[in-house]
Amino acid sequence: MATVISLKDIHRDFIVGNETVHALKGVSFDIMKGEFVTIMGTSGSGKSTMLNILGCLDTPTSGSYLLDGNSVGEMSRDERAVLRNRKIGFVFQNYNLLTKTTAVENVELPLMYNPSVSSVERRDRAVKALQDVGLGNRLDHMSNQMSGGQMQRVAIARALVNNPSVVLADEATGNLDTRTSFEIMVLFQKLHAEGRTIIFVTHNPELSRYSTRNIFLRDGRVMEDSFNSDVADAAAMLASLPIED
Amino acid sequence: MNFGNLLKISLRALGNNKFRSFLTMLGIIIGVASVITMLAIGQGSKRSIQQQISEMGSNMIMIQPGADTRGGVRQDASSMQTLKLEDYETIRKQVTSVVAVSPLVSSSGQLINGNNNSPSSLQGVGLDYLSIRQYQISEGDYFSEQDIRTAAKVCVVGKTVVENLFPDGNDPIGKIIRFNSIPFRITGVLKSKGYNAMGRDQDDIVLAPYTTVMKRILSVTYLQQIVCSAVSERRTEEAVEEITEVLRYTHKIKVDGEDNFTIRSQQELSSMMNSTTDLLTILLSCIAGISLLVGGIGIMNIMYVSVTERTKEIGLRMSVGARSRDILSQFLVEAVIISITGGVIGVLLGVFCAILINVVAQWPVFVQPWSVLLSFGVCTVTGIFFGWYPARKASSLNPIDAIRYE
Numbered sequence A: 001m002a003t004v005i006s007l008k009d010i011h012r013d014f015i016v017g018n019e020t021v022h023a024l025k026g027v028s029f030d031i032m033k034g035e036f037v038t039i040m041g042t043s044g045s046g047k048s049t050m051l052n053i054l055g056c057l058d059t060p061t062s063g064s065y066l067l068d069g070n071s072v073g074e075m076s077r078d079e080r081a082v083l084r085n086r087k088i089g090f091v092f093q094n095y096n097l098l099t100k101t102t103a104v105e106n107v108e109l110p111l112m113y114n115p116s117v118s119s120v121e122r123r124d125r126a127v128k129a130l131q132d133v134g135l136g137n138r139l140d141h142m143s144n145q146m147s148g149g150q151m152q153r154v155a156i157a158r159a160l161v162n163n164p165s166v167v168l169a170d171e172a173t174g175n176l177d178t179r180t181s182f183e184i185m186v187l188f189q190k191l192h193a194e195g196r197t198i199i200f201v202t203h204n205p206e207l208s209r210y211s212t213r214n215i216f217l218r219d220g221r222v223m224e225d226s227f228n229s230d231v232a233d234a235a236a237m238l239a240s241l242p243i244e245d
Numbered sequence B: 001m002n003f004g005n006l007l008k009i010s011l012r013a014l015g016n017n018k019f020r021s022f023l024t025m026l027g028i029i030i031g032v033a034s035v036i037t038m039l040a041i042g043q044g045s046k047r048s049i050q051q052q053i054s055e056m057g058s059n060m061i062m063i064q065p066g067a068d069t070r071g072g073v074r075q076d077a078s079s080m081q082t083l084k085l086e087d088y089e090t091i092r093k094q095v096t097s098v099v100a101v102s103p104l105v106s107s108s109g110q111l112i113n114g115n116n117n118s119p120s121s122l123q124g125v126g127l128d129y130l131s132i133r134q135y136q137i138s139e140g141d142y143f144s145e146q147d148i149r150t151a152a153k154v155c156v157v158g159k160t161v162v163e164n165l166f167p168d169g170n171d172p173i174g175k176i177i178r179f180n181s182i183p184f185r186i187t188g189v190l191k192s193k194g195y196n197a198m199g200r201d202q203d204d205i206v207l208a209p210y211t212t213v214m215k216r217i218l219s220v221t222y223l224q225q226i227v228c229s230a231v232s233e234r235r236t237e238e239a240v241e242e243i244t245e246v247l248r249y250t251h252k253i254k255v256d257g258e259d260n261f262t263i264r265s266q267q268e269l270s271s272m273m274n275s276t277t278d279l280l281t282i283l284l285s286c287i288a289g290i291s292l293l294v295g296g297i298g299i300m301n302i303m304y305v306s307v308t309e310r311t312k313e314i315g316l317r318m319s320v321g322a323r324s325r326d327i328l329s330q331f332l333v334e335a336v337i338i339s340i341t342g343g344v345i346g347v348l349l350g351v352f353c354a355i356l357i358n359v360v361a362q363w364p365v366f367v368q369p370w371s372v373l374l375s376f377g378v379c380t381v382t383g384i385f386f387g388w389y390p391a392r393k394a395s396s397l398n399p400i401d402a403i404r405y406e
Helices: A047-054 A077-087 A103-112 A119-132 A148-160 A178-193 A205-210 A234-240 B003-015 B018-055 B085-094 B129-133 B145-149 B159-165 B210-218 B233-250 B266-309 B311-319 B324-361 B369-395 B399-403
Strands: A003-016 A019-032 A036-040 A062-067 A088-091 A166-170 A198-202 A213-218 A221-227 B060-065 B098-113 B116-125 B137-140 B154-157 B176-179 B182-190 B206-209 B225-230 B261-265
Touching: A003 A047, A019 A047, A019 A062, A019 A213, A019 A221, A036 A047, A036 A178, A036 A205, A047 A166, A047 A198, A077 A088, A077 B324, A088 A148, A103 A119, A103 A148, A103 B003, A119 A148, A148 A166, A148 A178, A178 A198, A178 A205, A178 A234, B003 B018, B003 B324, B018 B266, B018 B324, B018 B369, B060 B233, B085 B098, B085 B225, B085 B233, B098 B129, B098 B159, B098 B210, B098 B233, B116 B159, B116 B210, B129 B225, B145 B210, B154 B159, B154 B176, B159 B182, B182 B206, B206 B210, B225 B233, B233 B261, B233 B266, B261 B266, B266 B311, B266 B324, B266 B369, B311 B324, B311 B399, B324 B369
Parallel strands: A036 A198, A036 A213, A088 A166, A166 A198, B116 B206, B154 B182
Antiparallel strands: A003 A019, A003 A062, A213 A221, B060 B225, B060 B261, B098 B116, B098 B176, B098 B225, B137 B182, B154 B206, B176 B182
8 A cells, every 4th residue: 555645753833922832743644545534633632733734735844744755844835736736635614615606617626727637628527526426417506506515515526626645624524414414424435435545634523433544633642543443334324314304 | 827727717706796896997997088088189189280280281391581690680580681582493493302482572561442441461472372371262363474474463362351351242353452552453362261270360361473572562682481392291301401402502601601591391380289289188198197097006906805805715726726826817817807808998988988079079089099009008007017916915825824714
């Protein structure tokens, strides 16, 4: 198994006023291709900082971060932007879709910033990604004409369209009701089954049952890093939920 | 990101805020439209003055005696006798860049017909004078070569003279009028030219053969003026030089000697008038330019608001891989699209207003093609200039903060 992410002794300090806040205090772990990792932690545990660093939005103060063999710490702002464009798919808690824009156009967005993708290929890939998340019949729906679950599916399609090395989900089910949350979890499990590497950042410990590996952060350190041998099936859970009218 | 994508993204962003984009554009529209209209009014009046000057004969050259000094005292022009009939003959024969030449001598006095009289000046001129000054005969005939040779007492009069001397509407052709005590037979009436740009009545005129005026009235052998027409307006300069050369030679003026004549061309007058209207145009354009500036500031203002409002969108774009320069270009292109579209509408509106002013207020207007091009240029520059700062701000946002901005 190839290593997708390799973190070694990551520190991240923030200077707030005269004080230095140590958000991450020496975090190390590797993530292999095809893993479904849940990163958990309470507020203030450093998981947001972790997510920013994993997503190449931020760089560590010290330590090394290799993403697909690329050392992110030494990259410039623009180089990291290109790296995000090619290697990372983001899914946010509040979907972050462009308003007054169709599903397809939202999904096309990352490819707009990739000059090697033609407009025809861009459209084809966006349509394919939407079909993969089960929205093949809603290609031209505006983002404000869709339910929360549908919007999150569009966001997931957008995260997949550039065929990333890793999908980073930040509280991806945080704004959804229980049923829709499970539908999204089913989708993530399906993507995982297709061989994608997924990192799911959440404060909700229940979700750890559905991933293959769980990392607990507390006060900027890894408290627990365990593999889950008994992965629960989100689809079965969804089926057991009472059907609402 | 290639330019096609950039344009698509920017257009979509503007389309999402149609009304606001339009309001932003309005500043530019009004700015450009006023620039175009003001320039059209300025150019229109310039053209109308130029036309009036060319009606007086735009390629006209006037040669006057001058620079005659006697014992260091500069003499009055009318007393100078440095221009002779020979000079007229020389110019006529030797100067190739003039097409028409006429001597000019004038005497002022009272015109009398029966119990009607009016003060006027009698101009003694040659055959070419009509074409030089662009006069035309409306009734009767101009005097002939024969009349000039014999210094015949004949004259051609302008409309105003006819009105003054024949108030009861009698046909003036063939009638005898008196200039002071000398009788003249009217052979023709000039077509009315109205007032000139200086407000002088061009129809208050009596033309007679120059020989008649010189011999019978003034009893002089020198000329007060020689007027000629250059081959074309463009060759006026050349004609002036040629005449100077010829006259200096025939007047036997030494290389370092001062000319004893003065040459003026209508071009000088025209450039003087032009400088006046140019000043007017500049003033009007400045006022219009200020409104364009205000429009530009409007763009900057809205773009600023837009950057703040779209912080989250910017954050998203950055997280999916937009580089700083992609964001910068997007906002710049948006600003330029607003300003150029505003420019196009502004030009159309400006031309429309100019035509409206022309029709309603009867002002002469002329839309210069370069003023349209200039407006486009200024619009683009305005868009880039005023879009730059907000775009810069957008592109330097931190993606982490931007994506979580509420």
